[in-house]
Amino acid sequence: xxxxxxxxxxSLNTATTKALTLAEALRVAADAxxxxxxxxxxxxxxxxxxxxxxxxxxxxxxxxTLCRGGxxxxxxxxxxxxxxxxxxxxxxxxxxxxxxELVLVVGGLPDxxxxxxxxxxxxxxxxxDLVPFAREHGVRLALEPLHPMYVADRAxxxxxxxxxxxxxxxxxxxxxxxxxxxxxxWDPQLPEQVARAGREQRIAAYQVxxxxxxxxxxxxxxxxxxxxxxxxxxxxxxxxxxxxxxxPVEVEIFNADIWAAPAEQVVATMKQRFADLVLPALEQxxxxxx
Amino acid sequence: xxxxxxxxxxSLNTATTKALTLAEALRVAADAxxxxxxxxxxxxxxxxxxxxxxxxxxxxxxxxTLCRGGxxxxxxxxxxxxxxxxxxxxxxxxxxxxxxELVLVVGGLPDxxxxxxxxxxxxxxxxxDLVPFAREHGVRLALEPLHPMYVADRAxxxxxxxxxxxxxxxxxxxxxxxxxxxxxxWDPQLPEQVARAGREQRIAAYQVxxxxxxxxxxxxxxxxxxxxxxxxxxxxxxxxxxxxxxxPVEVEIFNADIWAAPAEQVVATMKQRFADLVLPALEQxxxxxx
Numbered sequence: 364x365x366x367x368x369x370x371x372x373x374s375l376n377t378a379t380t381k382a383l384t385l386a387e388a389l390r391v392a393a394d395a396x397x398x399x400x401x402x403x404x405x406x407x408x409x410x411x412x413x414x415x416x417x418x419x420x421x422x423x424x425x426x427x428t429l430c431r432g433g434x435x436x437x438x439x440x441x442x443x444x445x446x447x448x449x450x451x452x453x454x455x456x457x458x459x460x461x462x463x464e465l466v467l468v469v470g471g472l473p474d475x476x477x478x479x480x481x482x483x484x485x486x487x488x489x490x491x492d493l494v495p496f497a498r499e500h501g502v503r504l505a506l507e508p509l510h511p512m513y514v515a516d517r518a519x520x521x522x523x524x525x526x527x528x529x530x531x532x533x534x535x536x537x538x539x540x541x542x543x544x545x546x547x548x549w550d551p552q553l554p555e556q557v558a559r560a561g562r563e564q565r566i567a568a569y570q571v572x573x574x575x576x577x578x579x580x581x582x583x584x585x586x587x588x589x590x591x592x593x594x595x596x597x598x599x600x601x602x603x604x605x606x607x608x609x610x611p612v613e614v615e616i617f618n619a620d621i622w623a624a625p626a627e628q629v630v631a632t633m634k635q636r637f638a639d640l641v642l643p644a645l646e647q648x649x650x651x652x653x
Numbered sequence: 654x655x656x657x658x659x660x661x662x663x664s665l666n667t668a669t670t671k672a673l674t675l676a677e678a679l680r681v682a683a684d685a686x687x688x689x690x691x692x693x694x695x696x697x698x699x700x701x702x703x704x705x706x707x708x709x710x711x712x713x714x715x716x717x718t719l720c721r722g723g724x725x726x727x728x729x730x731x732x733x734x735x736x737x738x739x740x741x742x743x744x745x746x747x748x749x750x751x752x753x754e755l756v757l758v759v760g761g762l763p764d765x766x767x768x769x770x771x772x773x774x775x776x777x778x779x780x781x782d783l784v785p786f787a788r789e790h791g792v793r794l795a796l797e798p799l800h801p802m803y804v805a806d807r808a809x810x811x812x813x814x815x816x817x818x819x820x821x822x823x824x825x826x827x828x829x830x831x832x833x834x835x836x837x838x839w840d841p842q843l844p845e846q847v848a849r850a851g852r853e854q855r856i857a858a859y860q861v862x863x864x865x866x867x868x869x870x871x872x873x874x875x876x877x878x879x880x881x882x883x884x885x886x887x888x889x890x891x892x893x894x895x896x897x898x899x900x901p902v903e904v905e906i907f908n909a910d911i912w913a914a915p916a917e918q919v920v921a922t923m924k925q926r927f928a929d930l931v932l933p934a935l936e937q938x939x940x941x942x943x
Contacts, residue, residue, distance in 0.1 A: 477885035477888075521840070551814075582867065582868045595767035
């Protein structure tokens, strides 16, 4: 089958409509004419995997990613075993749901620990454990670098270049990277690292959302609707498009105001902003994205 | 004269004692047995430059840096002219005060502008304008990369590597870089970029303060006393020491609780934390800093 084009590349990540159940989110997405969704595990697990698979099948929507696995930085054997068990579950869920990509937020520093280099090494070690299991299930692990403001409490993986280094021992079909505008827009190495990600066939997901200022009191909730913050979507999207990436574009926004707004309205705004700010650059990468 | 050693390398930046006048800050520093201070321009300008020079001379303290110039990203001619005038004033102040280094916080995006690449190019252009003036005054411009969470509103310079690239056209005595633990500790390229900064003789200042979590409601105030946050001071300090850097170590903390506490107590804590967490690593760089 051909890849979706135009507006059909847009995928609603259920984190954007956090107040909705899985069934409600699928209905809102389908009613808005979307063809794809990205799923968070919380919405899947609250109905159970079997029922989630049924709901997705009934919706007719494709699943672009499952979010999220990861949290692989535990230093103690029990913590590491728990993380591996949880990630194996996530891989099985992704496979059952038809999600080709499992997004990994790799985790921060253990409590009281300040050794970033050691935590980063443990992430590499856990990939050794997980990649064969993911491969058997036909699921790619998508490493997501997070904005450096989350380095200590959420993801010791901070840049696209670092993520590509971590993916390097594996085949592109086994380990990819997630390019999320919020997390990477600031990076002075973005042009060369996006180009490298494309050249190495590692772009597993492209997620768009804005970086709002001032930073929210809960820093996790500083993500914004495209156009509400400081991200230049044309620039980043042209870089991604110039690699030949023709996959889905997910909108994943953690934002208290957006969660409180009517979901139909949020999705309508999302479609409009995608059409205005993202899609033109995706379809006309131009010369500065090479 | 020989460079200060041991505790004499510690320098109190007056931003840490924001509630004090210049005279008060100098007295607190001297009473605590410190030999050096870093000065913010607000405290200098409120008494006037001539009086500030007198006060510093009377205190017997050395001046390690003047903070700060910069804000060089204006896109309009009037904004650029104003920025150049302000930075020339800062250079003159630094020279008069005997501060060998003027720290530059380069500025964020103009209002409504999202073009980071263009803003970064304008910083390079303004350095062309400023470096000859700074050279004539015997003041080095110290480019300070800021944490990427400030990229849009405070400094489009986000990494040490990017700062060194920006400094490269100039002699090491003309343009250096400021290594501030808060801003750089997360960087996966820190070991090689600190080593490069040393090799290129660009380390103009080493500033220590912690990265507190959760991020403060005003994100600028998330800086913390060493030991209160997530920074591994031993690791960063060993990297800096391994370059041969033997200059001052400034403590510059923006933090509402610290500003509200008695300054004598803050300085006593600062000395103790420096002695416990920073100085041992500075004096024994060890093998992982090469």
